Amino acid sequence: MNIIKSVKSGEILSNHRFATFLWFALSFIGVLPEVLKGRIHNYFVFKSVYLNLLEQHNLYIPFNDNLYGPLFGIIIAPFTYLPDAIGAILWALLNAWFLYYAINKLPVSKSQKAFIIIVSSLEMMNVASYVQTNAAAAACIILGYCFIQEGKEWKAAFFILLATFVKIYGIVGLAFFFFSKRPFRFILWMIIWSVVFFVAPMLLSNPSFILQSYVDWKNTILRKNANNHESLFQNISLPGFLKRTLRLDIDNNLVILAGMILFLSQYIRFRYFSDKRLQLYILCSTLIFVVIFSSSSETPTYIISFVGVCLWYVLQNKSTTTNIVMIAAFVLTSLSQTDLFTPHFRDVFMRPYCIKAVGSIAVWFIIIYQIWKKQFLTIPPVSETDTVSVEKAAALS
Structure with missing residues (x-):
């Protein structure tokens, strides 16, 4: 009964024992x-x-x-x-x-x-x-x-x-x-x-x-x-998405260069480098960036970015928007590889159009925007050094 109640209430998602069991059981399976x-x-x-x-x-x-x-x-x-x-x-x-x-x-x-x-x-x-x-x-x-x-x-x-x-x-x-x-x-x-x-x-x-x-x-x-650009099993990335899904013939190097500039733009908040909330946002961004801008990204590579997506979510003040983003990312990234989606659907839709990358791409751009807007200052402190108020942040900007 306690297990059923835990599942219904959602408490099981914060149960560390269950997390440990599930992690290693699924890895073995x-x-x-x-x-x-x-x-x-x-x-x-x-x-x-x-x-x-x-x-x-x-x-x-x-x-x-x-x-x-x-x-x-x-x-x-x-x-x-x-x-x-x-x-x-x-x-x-x-x-x-x-x-x-x-x-x-x-x-x-x-x-x-x-x-x-x-x-x-x-x-x-x-x-x-x-x-x-x-x-x-x-x-x-x-x-x-x-x-x-x-x-x-x-x-x-x-x-x-x-x-x-x-x-x-x-x-x-x-x-x-x-x-x-x-x-x-x-x-x-x-x-x-x-x-x-x-x-x-x-x-x-x-x-x-x-x-x-x-x-x-x-x-x-x-x-x-x-050679990755020609393979449906590789380049499951932002450049691949632009090419395969949006049919935009943009040089991959230009997309990667733009991504690097956006990534570096996070460091404009250098005054808050000691704030662990900003540090964790940049950690999330880094885990996602290395996957969505790599032509070598394939299905198993997404464990790297998806951990970043999950870390980003647990840091957020929960809202309908953040919940929808997380659920969509979970469905497109993880559930899309299960039997909930037919092999035919995966072969003719998910893989050719880089759909697995969409959730990570969306979250990465959200993180960049949040850092620009200093949104990280509005989430609960992670450590004692995370004490800069929104008012002080506004005064420093």
């Missing part, structure tokens, strides 16, 4: 059928990075599909010695745990964390079914922010650069640089970890081979980006 059917191609690609590193075989031969840096070979190494079925399941669950841990590090209430975990669980299940690493990328970005605001620059730099040397995405963690109270120490740790991660693969392979692998990695990424 997502990966298990793929393992049983032998559909774990991504996992085999991951294993090949380590094996090719040892044998000094080209990490980026065309049919290999590898887009990960040489450092990834060290990370995946322990899993290569396990039976494939066990290794794939453990890899998926490790990625799920990593993002779960990162969400729980966020400086928001326990009930807000529970909401983020519960509502993001379907996306996590989707990522697990692909045996993908996007959850880990999201975790690294979030932890980069969390450790900066905790004053632990060495940890922040570690996670930002870990993600960068594995899959490039982590570089957006530099967006949090201005939140550091000790920027020079942060820069020093960025240099130290860059050197460590750059040379670490040389412990397993010849230095000249690793140097060539970095060149091959860069060329592979550039080549893939050039």
Whole structure:
């Protein structure tokens, strides 16, 4: 009866125990059928990075599909010695745990964390079914922010650069640089970890081979980006939406440039960099930005942006508008991948028209507007430093 009452009242969405159970249960349910059917191609690609590193075989031969840096070979190494079925399941669950841990590090209430975990669980299940690493990328970005605001620059730099040397995405963690109270120490740790991660693969392979692998990695990424625009399974992004849905023939680079300018415009509120509400808004914006402006964005990539959408929602003063936006984003991003929508509908409508991206795109523009208008000052304080009143903000503007 208590469970039924909790569901009816909506309290279950803030129940942390339920959130934990749902998160890991759906992750396991997502990966298990793929393992049983032998559909774990991504996992085999991951294993090949380590094996090719040892044998000094080209990490980026065309049919290999590898887009990960040489450092990834060290990370995946322990899993290569396990039976494939066990290794794939453990890899998926490790990625799920990593993002779960990162969400729980966020400086928001326990009930807000529970909401983020519960509502993001379907996306996590989707990522697990692909045996993908996007959850880990999201975790690294979030932890980069969390450790900066905790004053632990060495940890922040570690996670930002870990993600960068594995899959490039982590570089957006530099967006949090201005939140550091000790920027020079942060820069020093960025240099130290860059050197460590750059040379670490040389412990397993010849230095000249690793140097060539970095060149091959860069060329592979550039080549893939050039081809992404033609694939219905890639470029599920704002540039893709403009091209496929609105039929606007705009150069992708111009769209990305405009996006970068809008992203940088958030920093006009530099007087409030110590306010965790602004910091969290920029964290949300960063998580979404890296997905909706990437030509490599595909279905499992959206775990990164959707966690940002959920975090944005829990920070809001609830209204009919914010509720509608959140529900629409959930339906278009997560439910659209379930059996509530037929495969035919997904194939002829959702995928060709980049509908999965719409919710994240809308929320990102809302965040930009809210920062411009200093709306973040009207939401409940997150920490003791968030004390600037709307009146004072008006006087400072």
